[in-house]
Structures are given as C-alpha cells and as structure tokens.
Amino acid sequence: MAQNNKQNLVLIGNGMAGMRTVEEILKLEPEKYNITVFGDEPYGNYNRIMLSPVLANEKTLEEVMLNDDAWYKDNGITFEKGKKVTEIHRTKKEVTAEDGTVVPYDKLLIATGSTSFMLPLPGADKYGVIGFRDVKDVDTMIEAAEHYKKAVVIGGGLLGLEAANGLMKQGMDVTVVHIMDTLMERQLDKPAAKMLQKSLEEQGMKFLMTHATEEILGDDRITGLKFNDGSEIEADLLVMAVGIKPNFELAQSAGIHCERGIVVSDTMQTFDPNIYSVGECVQHRGTTYGLVAPLFEQAKVAANHLAELGYGRYEGTVTSTMLKVTGIDLFSAGDFHGDDDTDELLFHDVANGSYKKLVLRDNVIVGACLYGDTIDGTWYFQMMKDGTNISDFRNTILFGQAHLGDAGHGDETRVAAMADDAEICGCNGITKCEIVDTIVEKKLFTLDDVRTHTKASASCGSCTGLVESLLAHTLGGDYSSAPSKKPLCGCTELTHDEVRAGIRKHTLKNHDEVRQTLAWKTEDGCAVCRQATNYYLLCEYPEYNDPESRFINERAHGNIQKDGSYSVVPRMFGGMCTPKDLRAIADVADKFNVPQMKVTGGQRIDMFGIQKEDLPAMWKDLSDAGFVSGHAYGKAMRTCKTCVGDSWCRMGVQDSTGLGIKLEELTWGSWMPHKYKLAVSGCPRNCAEATIKDFGVVCVDSGYELHVGGNGGIKVRVTDFLTKVDTEEEVLEFAGAFAQFYREDAHYLERTAPWIERVGLDKIKAAILDDADNRKVLHERFLVSQKPAQIDPWKKHADGADANQFKSIKIKVEA
Amino acid sequence: MSNWQEITPLDSIPVLGSRVVETGTVNIAIFRGKDDNVFAIKDECPHKKGPLSQGIMHGDSVTCPLHNWKISLVSGEALGVDEGCTNTYETKVEDGKVFLSL
Numbered sequence: 064m065a066q067n068n069k070q071n072l073v074l075i076g077n078g079m080a081g082m083r084t085v086e087e088i089l090k091l092e093p094e095k096y097n098i099t100v101f102g103d104e105p106y107g108n109y110n111r112i113m114l115s116p117v118l119a120n121e122k123t124l125e126e127v128m129l130n131d132d133a134w135y136k137d138n139g140i141t142f143e144k145g146k147k148v149t150e151i152h153r154t155k156k157e158v159t160a161e162d163g164t165v166v167p168y169d170k171l172l173i174a175t176g177s178t179s180f181m182l183p184l185p186g187a188d189k190y191g192v193i194g195f196r197d198v199k200d201v202d203t204m205i206e207a208a209e210h211y212k213k214a215v216v217i218g219g220g221l222l223g224l225e226a227a228n229g230l231m232k233q234g235m236d237v238t239v240v241h242i243m244d245t246l247m248e249r250q251l252d253k254p255a256a257k258m259l260q261k262s263l264e265e266q267g268m269k270f271l272m273t274h275a276t277e278e279i280l281g282d283d284r285i286t287g288l289k290f291n292d293g294s295e296i297e298a299d300l301l302v303m304a305v306g307i308k309p310n311f312e313l314a315q316s317a318g319i320h321c322e323r324g325i326v327v328s329d330t331m332q333t334f335d336p337n338i339y340s341v342g343e344c345v346q347h348r349g350t351t352y353g354l355v356a357p358l359f360e361q362a363k364v365a366a367n368h369l370a371e372l373g374y375g376r377y378e379g380t381v382t383s384t385m386l387k388v389t390g391i392d393l394f395s396a397g398d399f400h401g402d403d404d405t406d407e408l409l410f411h412d413v414a415n416g417s418y419k420k421l422v423l424r425d426n427v428i429v430g431a432c433l434y435g436d437t438i439d440g441t442w443y444f445q446m447m448k449d450g451t452n453i454s455d456f457r458n459t460i461l462f463g464q465a466h467l468g469d470a471g472h473g474d475e476t477r478v479a480a481m482a483d484d485a486e487i488c489g490c491n492g493i494t495k496c497e498i499v500d501t502i503v504e505k506k507l508f509t510l511d512d513v514r515t516h517t518k519a520s521a522s523c524g525s526c527t528g529l530v531e532s533l534l535a536h537t538l539g540g541d542y543s544s545a546p547s548k549k550p551l552c553g554c555t556e557l558t559h560d561e562v563r564a565g566i567r568k569h570t571l572k573n574h575d576e577v578r579q580t581l582a583w584k585t586e587d588g589c590a591v592c593r594q595a596t597n598y599y600l601l602c603e604y605p606e607y608n609d610p611e612s613r614f615i616n617e618r619a620h621g622n623i624q625k626d627g628s629y630s631v632v633p634r635m636f637g638g639m640c641t642p643k644d645l646r647a648i649a650d651v652a653d654k655f656n657v658p659q660m661k662v663t664g665g666q667r668i669d670m671f672g673i674q675k676e677d678l679p680a681m682w683k684d685l686s687d688a689g690f691v692s693g694h695a696y697g698k699a700m701r702t703c704k705t706c707v708g709d710s711w712c713r714m715g716v717q718d719s720t721g722l723g724i725k726l727e728e729l730t731w732g733s734w735m736p737h738k739y740k741l742a743v744s745g746c747p748r749n750c751a752e753a754t755i756k757d758f759g760v761v762c763v764d765s766g767y768e769l770h771v772g773g774n775g776g777i778k779v780r781v782t783d784f785l786t787k788v789d790t791e792e793e794v795l796e797f798a799g800a801f802a803q804f805y806r807e808d809a810h811y812l813e814r815t816a817p818w819i820e821r822v823g824l825d826k827i828k829a830a831i832l833d834d835a836d837n838r839k840v841l842h843e844r845f846l847v848s849q850k851p852a853q854i855d856p857w858k859k860h861a862d863g864a865d866a867n868q869f870k871s872i873k874i875k876v877e878a
Numbered sequence: 879m880s881n882w883q884e885i886t887p888l889d890s891i892p893v894l895g896s897r898v899v900e901t902g903t904v905n906i907a908i909f910r911g912k913d914d915n916v917f918a919i920k921d922e923c924p925h926k927k928g929p930l931s932q933g934i935m936h937g938d939s940v941t942c943p944l945h946n947w948k949i950s951l952v953s954g955e956a957l958g959v960d961e962g963c964t965n966t967y968e969t970k971v972e973d974g975k976v977f978l979s980l
C-alpha cells in the first residue's frame with residue numbers, strides 16, 4: 064500500500080454498482096483515496112447485463128468487458144483479482160481475504176451484488192445444474208451446448224427467457240418450466256404475456272406452464288426432472304432462474320444491520336458510518352433492486368458522499384423493463400395491473416401483434432405494459448416519472464407521440480420504421496444509419512455521447528427526441544443504464560432545476576460562486592452552462608450581466624450571420640410606423656451601404672450584412688431617430704404582431720394595434736429562457752396568427768381571449784386557451800404574470816410550448832389564473848425585472864459602452 | 879526569429895473575452911483567460927471559417943459561435959471528435975501590455 068497521507072478506500076465486489084461508484088469518485092476526487100478493489104471473479108469488471116447477448120452469440124466476451132487490468136493500474140488502483148473477502152474487522156478497520164491478504168481501510172464500500180437463488184430440490188447438487196449470473200455460468204452453458212442436446216430452464220421471468228433464448232441460439236432444444244400460468248407475471252399482464260409466449264413458441268421455445276419441479280434426476284450428472292404431478296422430462300442441463308439472493312452474509316457476520324439486504328440510509332451509508340454499500344446487496348427504504356438503473360443512481364450518491372461533497376440523496380427509483388431477445392419488443396413499467404381507483408387505456412391489434420396498455424390514476428400514468436410496438440415506451444415512462452397530467456391528449460396518447468402534433472419531438476415514434484438514409488438532424492445533415500453505426504461502433508450510451516460523436520441534435524436540438532429514441536432502439540435493454548436525470552451539461556451532475564434551486568438556496572451571486580458552491584467539474588464551465596447559468600442569474604438579479612457568458616448575438620446585440628456579419632432590426636411597436644420612421648431607416652441603410660433588407664415574419668424591418676465595426680454608429684443614428692433595439696437576436700421578447708383591428712377592418716371588434724403596442728411596451732427588452740413572441744388579432748379570424756405565439760390575444764365582442772404556448776417553428780403547436788378577460792388592463796396583467804412565471808420556471812432554451820407540455824397547463828393555471836394574488840405578485844416581479852431591461856442596449860453601446868468589443872486593433876507587420 | 883509586436887494594454891481585453899487584431903493579411907483573435915494568460919489564434923474556425931473571436935471562451939479553449947466546435951487556444955486544434963486545425967501565435971504580457979509574436 065502506498066505510503067502517503069491519503070485515506071484508504073476498500074471496495075468489496077468489482078461488479079457493476081461498485082465499480083461505477085469508484086469511477087464516479089475518480090471523476091470527483093481522483094486524489095482523495097488509495098483505492099483497493101477486491102473481486103472474487105478472475106477478471107476485471109464487465110457489463111453483466113450483456114451476458115445474455117454473449118450467450119446468444121450476438122456479442123463477444125471482449126465486447127462486454129468494461130475495465131481490464133491495465134485500467135486499474137493506470138488509475139492507481141490496487142486490484143486484488145480473484146480474491147474473496149471473508150472477514151470484515153470493524154474495530155481494527157481492516158478486511159481479510161480467503162488467501163490471507165489483509166488490507167486496512169478508512170472507508171469501506173460493500174458491493175457484493177447477489178447470487179442466483181437455487182431451489183433446494185433433491186439432486187440440486189448434480190453436475191449440469193447452474194444459475195445464470197456470471198461469466199462462469201455462460202461458459203458452462205456454452206460448453207454443455209457442445210456436448211448435449213436438451214436444456215431446461217426453470218423460471219419464466221426476464222432472466223429465464225434470456226437464458227432460454229441464448230441456449231436455443233447455441234443449438235439446444237430448450238424447455239422453459241414455469242410455476243405460473245403466464246410468463247413474466249411481474250412485468251406483463253395476461254394478454255401481453257400470451258403474445259410473448261406465442262412469439263417465443265414460433266421461434267421454437269417450448270413451455271411447461273404451471274409445473275412445479277419436485278426432484279432432479281440422474282447420477283453424477285442431471286438426466287431429467289420430475290414434477291409434482293408425477294410427469295418427467297429429459298434434461299442434460301438445468302438453468303435455475305427463479306430469482307436472486309442479495310449477498311449480505313459477509314456484512315451480517317461483521318455485525319452490520321441487515322434485513323433482506325444490507326440496510327442503508329438515503330446517503331447509502333450502512334449502520335456503521337465508515338461503511339457504505341451499493342448494488343443488489345442493499346436494502347433501501349425497504350426495497351431491494353435487481354436492475355442497473357437504480358444501482359447507478361445509488362453509485363452516484365455513494366460517490367458524492369465518499370468524495371465528501373455531502374449533498375447527494377438517493378430516494379429510490381421507478382424502474383422499467385425491456386427484454387433482450389432479438390425480435391421481441393416489450394416494455395413494462397410501474398403498476399401495470401391497476402386497481403379500483405385507476406383507469407385503463409387499451410389498444411390491441413392482434414393481426415399486427417401490437418398491444419398497449421396504460422394505467423392512469425387521476426390522468427397521470429402509473430403503469431405501462433407494451434408489446435410489439437414499444438417505441439413510445441420511453442415517452443410514457445418519462446411522463447410517468449414526471450407525473451405529467453395527460454388529460455389534454457388522453458384520447459390520442461395510445462397512438463404515440465407522433466400523433467400528438469407536439470412541439471418538440473414529433474415523429475419520434477417513426478424512428479424504427481425510418482429508412483437508413485433518412486435524415487435525422489437537418490442542421491448537420493446526419494442520417495439514421497450514421498447515428499446507429501456510431502452508437503454501435505463507439506459503444507455509446509448517452510445522448511451526450513451521440514452528440515459529441517455525430518453532432519446529431521447538437522445544433523438547434525429539435526431532433527433530440529429522435530436521437531434519443533434511436534439510442535433506446537439501438538441499445539435495447541442496455542439503454543436503461545443511461546442516467547435518468549439529465550445534467551445541464553458535461554460540467555456538472557446537476558439538472559437545470561437543481562442549478563436554479565442551488566442559486567436560490569445559497570443566494571449565489573455570480574458564475575464563480577455557482578461553479579464553486581455547486582461543485583462544477585470545470586473551472587470556467589463551457590458554452591452551454593455559461594449561457595444557462597447567466598440566464599438563471601439574471602432572472603434572479605435583474606441587474607446581473609456577464610457579457611462573456613452570453614452568446615455573441617446577445618453580446619453584440621445583433622444576429623450573427625453565417626459569414627460573420629450581423630443583421631439589425633429596429634423595434635417598431637406593434638408593427639406600427641410612420642413615414643418619418645421609414646425614412647430614417649432608409650437613410651441609415653443608405654449611409655451604411657446595407658446590401659439587403661427584408662420585412663420579417665414578425666412585421667419588422669431587417670437590415671442584413673452589417674460589419675460588426677459599423678454597429679455602434681448605425682445604432683446611434685437609429686437611436687437618434689427614436690428607435691430602440693428589436694432584440695431580434697436574443698433569447699428575449701421579440702415582437703408583438705398585430706392586425707389592423709377595429710380602426711380599419713370591418714370585422715374588427717377591438718383595438719388590436721393599440722393593445723399590441725401596449726403589450727410590446729410592457730414586455731420589450733425582457734430576457735427570456737428562449738425567444739418569446741406575442742400577437743393580437745382584432746377578431747376570431749385571427750389574421751395576426753395569435754394562436755401560434757407564446758402569448759396570443761384574440762379579441763372577441765365581449766373582451767379578450769388569452770392563449771399561451773404556441774409555436775410556429777419547426778414543429779407547429781397551437782396555443783392552449785388560458786382564459787377570457789374583459790379589459791385591456793387584465794390582458795396586461797396576465798401578460799406580465801405569464802411571462803414572469805415562464806421566466807422563473809422554464810429551463811434555459813426551453814420555449815413555452817415544450818415547457819407547457821412538460822409541466823402541464825394545470826400548473827400554469829394554478830399559478831396565474833386560479834390564484835389572483837399570485838398573479839399580481841408575478842406581474843409585480845416582472846415589472847421590477849423590466850426596469851434595468853428596458854434601458855436600450857443600442858443607445859448604451861452607441862454612447863460608448865463596451866466600445867472595445869466593436870473595435871478591432873489594426874497593426875502593421877514589418878516584413 | 880520571433881518578432882514581438884506590442885498590441886494593446888491587457889486591460890482592454892475583458893477577462894474570458896477577446897479582441898480582434900487585423901494585420902492586413904490575417905485577422906487574429908486574442909483571448910484573455912481567468913489568470914490573465916493571453917492566447918492568440920487565427921480568427922477563423924477550421925470548420926467553416928466562423929469568427930472564433932466571437933465565441934465563448936472557457937479554460938484554454940473557445941466554442942465557435944457558428945456550430946459549436948470547440949477549438950484549443952493552445953494548439954489551434956479542434957477538440958473532441960471534430961477534426962481540423964487553425965494557426966495559433968505566441969503571446970506574452972509585460973508591464974500590462976500584450977505582445978504578439980508574428
């Protein structure tokens with residue numbers, strides 16, 4: 064053991080949970096510990112869940128190895144390979160292995176996993192009777208397949224069916240014996256289980272349902288099984304896959320409190336404060352887990368505390384299941400049986416072999432069971448975890464996300480059916496097969512990986528949903544290992560919401576404080592988190608601004624074009640203008656040789672092709688003529704589009720232009736999570752297209768209808784109707800309150816449409832419609848934030864603020 | 879054969895920000911890091927010639943404003959899985975002034 068003043072950390076069990084914890088610690092505090100790892104298997108750690116594809120000849124053992132001996136060495140870890148720890152001495156703080164090796168610890172991590180549960184039947188000790196847990200079991204099965212013909216698997220659950228499928232692929236004649244009358248009863252309801260059984264039978268698998276084994280026959284080696292009804296079956300190999308048994312005897316014999324597993328707190332600490340535990344050997348809040356997704360979350364929390372950051376909490380995990388049998392798609396999550404208080408949505412297409420069932424409680428998904436067409440599984444699961452209220456699309460939800468006409472992810476459900484050369488990411492021109500190939504070749508697990516390696520969805524991001532489903536589709540069961548919460552970016556483990564909460568809780572005032580207090584992994588952050596954090600800070604403190612953390616458009620107050628020039632859009636409130644205004648714009652355009660001008664979709668005039676150096680002078684002229692910035696470049700309030708309304712139009716019932724001007728005067732200059740557009744139409748004919756805006760007003764005879772969350776972008780989304788009000792004053796109050804609620808609640812770069820779909824319209828109604836006091840408070844806060852925001856940035860810069868930014872330094876180089 | 883040329887006072891570059899130097903033949907972006915270390919790089923992204931001076935700087939790299947490639951300010955190479963390279967120049971800071979070696 065190295066002689067230094069680092070503490071000693073010892074890990075018992077180099078399986079998936081334990082090694083994940085070590086990797087997380089290395090990321091957080093690489094220098095903190097001398098690490099020793101004991102593993103009683105004679106190899107480095109491997110991806111246990113991929114043993115099924117290995118058995119089915121779809122992957123090789125090398126492909127599923129995660130860390131080899133060299134990795135341990137490179138990371139300075141002492142690897143006690145093939146050594147089983149037999150004793151933990153808690154008072155001496157040391158562990159002893161079978162071969163006598165003794166290692167002292169300051170902190171101990173127990174991750175001993177579990178073992179296959181072997182039915183205590185007469186004859187269970189014969190050759191050829193095994194479980195399905197590790198490489199050794201797979202080797203035994205592959206070898207048996209070379210010499211013998213008949214295999215029996217006891218257990219019709221996930222593991223049993225994967226074992227049976229693999230043995231079939233190895234050429235054996237396989238019978239699955241199951242005690243219940245349907246397969247996978249813990250994951251599937253009866254109709255789905257029947258469909259599964261039928262497809263497996265078509266592939267050649269045999270089943271003996273409701274059969275209880277009584278005895279294993281044979282001399283040294285197994286020759287058959289006898290059931291309790293007296294019948295028998297021949298067998299040369301028997302795999303028991305009836306469940307797992309958490310490995311906690313070692314911990315228990317050291318006096319650590321255990322029940323059905325090693326009992327741990329929300330910080331993954333056992334009853335001994337120096338001993339942590341993660342993985343299948345653990346019992347947390349009364350639950351033990353047998354899937355990797357929760358174990359990886361546990362690993363993250365344990366690492367957080369072992370690195371002494373001290374803020375991670377594990378609060379349990381909702382898990383979902385997929386079966387890794389090629390050609391069979393099933394998905395199951397949550398309470399898919401339901402009870403008296405739940406509703407069931409059901410879709411069953413026998414001919415196409417497709418079955419979908421959702422269980423709802425108060426319009427929130429609590430369980431899902433899909434067979435055949437499972438591509439929407441991840442979508443349902445996400446809504447289940449988020450508690451999304453689905454009442455708005457309850458009658459189409461079973462047809463999948465593609466039928467929703469939603470804002471963010473549209474054709475997600477199409478990905479499986481898409482042609483290989485179909486373009487997934489329009490910005491970067493990436494096709495489906497490029498993405499799939501990269502995922503397979505580079506062994507990618509997460510959306511971030513796919514982004515860095517292919518650039519798909521790295522630009523505008525609107526294809527994110529598609530890329531995610533491709534990932535899920537390509538990886539199959541492996542995808543469950545992707546983290547369920549999405550960090551803001553690679554610099555932090557925290558999500559958008561957690562960063563925001565952190566800023567509020569610790570009253571963090573600037574970027575450095577955020578990165579230090581919230582334990583960022585990088586010193587300066589990156590382009591993604593700097594911009595997001597900047598927005599969250601300025602939303603808390605309206606005066607805040609850090610230009611170097613803003614995208615260039617917002618720093619230069621112009622829209623950068625692909626040749627590096629800028630475009631300039633002066634604000635015209637409500638789209639109204641005078642001959643004098645137009646003349647002033649024309650003069651500016653002449654003076655600066657503007658190569659091209661255009662009327663924008665938002666009823667403003669855009670001047671293109673401006674060099675950065677010219678911007679301040681141009682703004683000065685525009686500012687002198689009375690214009691302010693149109694913010695056409697920013698994540699900000701853009702324009703309020705209007706129709707002429709009752710001043711000219713014979714249909715008009717209210718003064719839509721007048722109201723539009725008031726709305727724009729109220730909201731201009733406001734920084735938002737994303738761009739934000741308004742419109743007012745003078746009557747329900749809706750010429751100003753108010754129902755595809757973030758905040759739209761449609762005038763009616765008796766007042767004003769307010770609509771929110773529309774989007775006319777890549778994916779069109781029609782607004783949700785919020786309410787009807789009687790007066791212009793009320794419109795303005797709602798406009799301010801809605802904007803402020805969006806500013807304070809949405810993630811950076813989330814437009815109102817996906818935001819509303821994520822949090823539900825009910826949440827918005829509760830905040831600004833049902834609670835009049837809260838609406839007033841929000842509106843007030845909006846006004847406060849607008850004070851510094853409505854100092855015109857163009858005038859500021861024309862007056863010389865930050866002038867260096869626009870001036871290049873000209874030098875002469877002597878030859 | 880380095881030819882040091884005085885460019886600008888250090889203070890005229892914002893921390894984590896940049897200025898553009900025009901030599902007549904080439905535009906060079908100079909960046910100032912957290913520790914007042916100064917980098918100089920040709921103001922042309924190896925991808926599609928985006929102006930790197932307008933990107934967001936972090937550590938010793940900059941993210942191009944056009945398509946988010948990350949470029950090392952030390953080597954001029956694209957980081958991560960992107961491939962491409964642009965010129966970098968030696969810099970020094972003396973008496974609060976930035977010098978560039980051309």
Ligand SMILES: Cc1cc2nc3c(=O)[nH]c(=O)nc-3n(C[C@H](O)[C@H](O)[C@H](O)COP(=O)(O)OP(=O)(O)OC[C@H]3O[C@@H](n4cnc5c(N)ncnc54)[C@H](O)[C@@H]3O)c2cc1C
Nearest residue numbers: 076078079080103112147148175176342343353354355540
């Ligand atoms: C065939 C198969 C398919 C699976 N498919 C999926 C799937 O599709 N999706 C999913 O989410 N999960 C799946 N699982 C479950 C998943 O693999 C486990 O949940 C996960 O591996 C448990 O991790 P762990 O670290 O707790 O235990 P393990 O990975 O079992 O690691 C424990 C390690 O500790 C070692 N050890 C135990 N005691 C000692 C000791 N005293 N001294 C030294 N070393 C010791 C063991 O040898 C073992 O290597 C599958 C499991 C199997 C077997």
Ligand code: SF4
Nearest residue numbers: 488489490523524526
């Ligand atoms: S515009 Fe987009 S879908 Fe769009 S291409 Fe961009 S990142 Fe992908």
Ligand code: SF4
Nearest residue numbers: 706712715745746750
């Ligand atoms: S929306 Fe109504 S009032 Fe406005 S222009 Fe159209 S028809 Fe006229």
Ligand code: FES
Nearest residue numbers: 923925926928942
């Ligand atoms: S030009 Fe720099 S990333 Fe494309």
